[in-house]
Amino acid sequence: MKFVIAILILSAVIIFHELGHFLLAKANHIIVTEFAIGMGPKLLSFTKGDTTYALKLLPFGGSCSMLGEDEDESQEGSFNNASVWRRMSVIAAGPVFNFILAFLVAVVVISVVGADPARVTEVTEQSPAAEAGLQPGDIITRYEGNGIANGRELYTDIDMDGVPLDTVTLTYKRDGKSYTVSYVPEATTRWMLGYYYNPDSDKVEITSLMRGYPMEQAGFQAGDVITGVNGTAVASAADLAEYWEQYPMDGKTLRISYERDGLEYEAEVTPSEKTNASLGFNFNLAREKMSPVSTLKYSFGEMNYWVHLTVKSLKSLITGTYSINDLSGPIGVVDTIGQVYEETKSEGGVIASMTMLNMLILLSANLGVMNLLPLPALDGGRLIFLVIEAVRRKPVKRNIEGMIHFAGLVLLMVLMVYVAFNDVRRIF
Numbered sequence: 431m432k433f434v435i436a437i438l439i440l441s442a443v444i445i446f447h448e449l450g451h452f453l454l455a456k457a458n459h460i461i462v463t464e465f466a467i468g469m470g471p472k473l474l475s476f477t478k479g480d481t482t483y484a485l486k487l488l489p490f491g492g493s494c495s496m497l498g499e500d501e502d503e504s505q506e507g508s509f510n511n512a513s514v515w516r517r518m519s520v521i522a523a524g525p526v527f528n529f530i531l532a533f534l535v536a537v538v539v540i541s542v543v544g545a546d547p548a549r550v551t552e553v554t555e556q557s558p559a560a561e562a563g564l565q566p567g568d569i570i571t572r573y574e575g576n577g578i579a580n581g582r583e584l585y586t587d588i589d590m591d592g593v594p595l596d597t598v599t600l601t602y603k604r605d606g607k608s609y610t611v612s613y614v615p616e617a618t619t620r621w622m623l624g625y626y627y628n629p630d631s632d633k634v635e636i637t638s639l640m641r642g643y644p645m646e647q648a649g650f651q652a653g654d655v656i657t658g659v660n661g662t663a664v665a666s667a668a669d670l671a672e673y674w675e676q677y678p679m680d681g682k683t684l685r686i687s688y689e690r691d692g693l694e695y696e697a698e699v700t701p702s703e704k705t706n707a708s709l710g711f712n713f714n715l716a717r718e719k720m721s722p723v724s725t726l727k728y729s730f731g732e733m734n735y736w737v738h739l740t741v742k743s744l745k746s747l748i749t750g751t752y753s754i755n756d757l758s759g760p761i762g763v764v765d766t767i768g769q770v771y772e773e774t775k776s777e778g779g780v781i782a783s784m785t786m787l788n789m790l791i792l793l794s795a796n797l798g799v800m801n802l803l804p805l806p807a808l809d810g811g812r813l814i815f816l817v818i819e820a821v822r823r824k825p826v827k828r829n830i831e832g833m834i835h836f837a838g839l840v841l842l843m844v845l846m847v848y849v850a851f852n853d854v855r856r857i858f
Contacts, residue, residue, distance in 0.1 A: 435495050435786060436767035437490050440760060441467075443528065445492040447801070450527025451520055452494045458516040460711035461497035468492065480507070490760070496520075500832055510828070514820045521812050528798030529733060532791045534679045536732035537725060542780065544717035545728035546581040550602070552712040558613040559710030564602065569712060571608065572601035576738070579731025581715040586739055590746070593707040621679035621701040625650065627666045631703050636688075641751060648699045650688065657694070658687035736795035744799070761847055762853035763793065806838025 445467055461480045466472075468486035475484040480497075494685040498508030509520070541804070547568040570578050574594065576856045578584045582617050599612040625636050634656040639646040656664055660677070664670045679701045684762060687696045719849020720728055746752045758766065767789050774782045802810040 432768035432771045434763060435771055436764040439790050440763060440793065441492070443531065443790060443797055444479065444490070446453075446531045446794070447524040447528050447738055448492045448494040448799060450523035450525075450530075451496075454520045454523035455494070455496050455509075458512055458520060460509050460516070460520060462494060463497055464493065464495040464554060466493045480569070480611045490749055500835075501828070510825075513700045514816055514825075517822075518813060518816045521809050521816065524809050525798040525801045528736070528794045530800070532733040532736060532794040532798070533729055535787050535791050535794070536729035539791070540720060540725050540729050540732065540786050543784050544719045545716060545724070545732070546717050547728070548578050548581045549714040550711050551714050552628050554708075554710045557708075557710035558615055559598075562611040562613040563609070564611065564711055565604070568602040568604050570600055570602050572610075574599060577734070579735045580728065580737075581637075581713055581754075583731075583735045583738065584713060585715060586735075586742075588709070590742055593709055595705065595707050598707075598709065613710075615710060617705055618708070619705045621681055622704045623679075623684075623699060623701055627670075631667050631673070632665075634664055634667055634670050644699045648686075648697045650697070651690070653690070655689045656686060657689055660685050672755075687834055732791060733795055735793050737799055740796045740799040744803075755852055757849045757852070759849035759853055761850050762856065765853065770799060781784070805842075806834045807836075807842055811835065811838060 448465070452462055452465050463480065464482045464484060466484040466486050468484075468488050469491045470487040472484045475482055478484070498505065498510050501508075509517060512520075516839065550564060550566050550568045550570065552566060553564050570584055572578055573584055573587055574591070576583075576587055578587070593615055595617055596614065597612050598615050599610065601608055601610045603609075615787045616726075622640075622643060623645045624640035625645045626638045626640075627634050627636055636645075636650060636652055636654045636656065638652050658664050659670070662673055664673060681701055681703065682697050683700045683845060685696055686699055687694065689695070698792055720775055743752065747754075747756075767786070770785060770789060771782060774785045801808050802813075804810045804814045815826055815831050825831075
């Protein structure tokens with residue numbers, strides 16, 4: 431069941447993308463030769479007007495083929511016979527429809543379970559944040575120059591970029607008015623291993639690792655269960671807390687025992703000294719019901735949040751914070767959706783369905799951003815050629831453009847094969 435749901439979600443995102451191309455092509459009097467749901471051999475098809483509508487064997491993806499799309503064809507109704515601005519609208523429609531889908535689904539989710547405004551819940555007394563005038567109830571709308579749509583976006587920015595050691599600048603709303611403040615945060619230096627776990631759990635299972643920190647560098651993974659430190663058995667989160675209280679880290683190498691897939695391992699880890707700043711306040715991450723107007727506002731913010739996260743992740747990939755091995759393709763996406771479904775189905779149909787719709791929002795926004803990248807074979811790459819044509823008032827030679835897109839497609843397929851191999855290796 432989980433794989434069926436995963437494939438349906440992935441297919442919905444792709445089909446809606448292709449629907450954007452289809453509708454704008456029709457609106458601009460460009461002949462669509464085929465609009466298909468699925469891939470591979472046809473199972474069912476019918477023709478209406480100039481378009482063949484098909485249902486294909488493989489139940490994922492879709493396609494929208496236009497007359498003369500990749501050819502130097504100028505007959506009436508062909509893609510290249512349309513004006514450059516009409517062709518731009520057709521190409522851009524796919525990613526734009528992904529953003530529209532993300533917004534519409536966000537409206538459904540927020541209508542049912544609410545939104546998570548980045549509301550300040552507590553301000554540390556006599557902290558720089560308190561002295562700057564921040565109060566409980568203030569809504570954070572900007573942090574370090576970035577717009578903040580909800581609590582998760584603020585949390586993500588802090589998690590990925592940290593808190594600046596010199597100056598924190600943020601904007602908040604209070605009683606309908608906006609205020610901008612800057613302050614120097616309090617900073618502390620301590621020894622760190624760089625891992626997270628649930629302090630209320632009966633076992634010390636690593637939930638996530640901080641990139642570049644000792645535990646990640648030593649080969650630990652999310653899901654590993656810590657069972658001992660320096661020969662002292664650790665059976666629960668309370669045991670680990672008690673151990674650190676008795677033997678605080680001082681920079682000496684630690685022997686950490688852990689369990690993975692039923693097998694016991696041991697690794698030596700040397701803590702690193704890190705200086706971290708504190709914002710001086712806590713903020714809301716819980717969802718709450720919204721008015722109809724606020725629902726629309728936060729739904730747009732939800733879509734924007736996932737676009738922002740995708741862009742930040744791409745920047746991290748370029749700067750080397752993430753590597754190509756961290757990418758996931760369709761196989762990894764289906765597996766992740768399946769895992770999330772299994773984890774949430776016990777919480778009831780509403781929670782499980784809303785979680786699946788959240789995955790759809792993420793994927794749709796992600797596909798929209800990725801397709802706008804100015805790379806050959808992607809919508810963004812094709813838009814670049816159309817912009818050049820608009821500036822030069824004549825197109826790039828079709829055969830040259832075709833060869834560039836073909837080369838980009840080949841490289842994209844090589845990347846997809848590599849990512850699929852990594853997905854399979856991670857899963858099995």
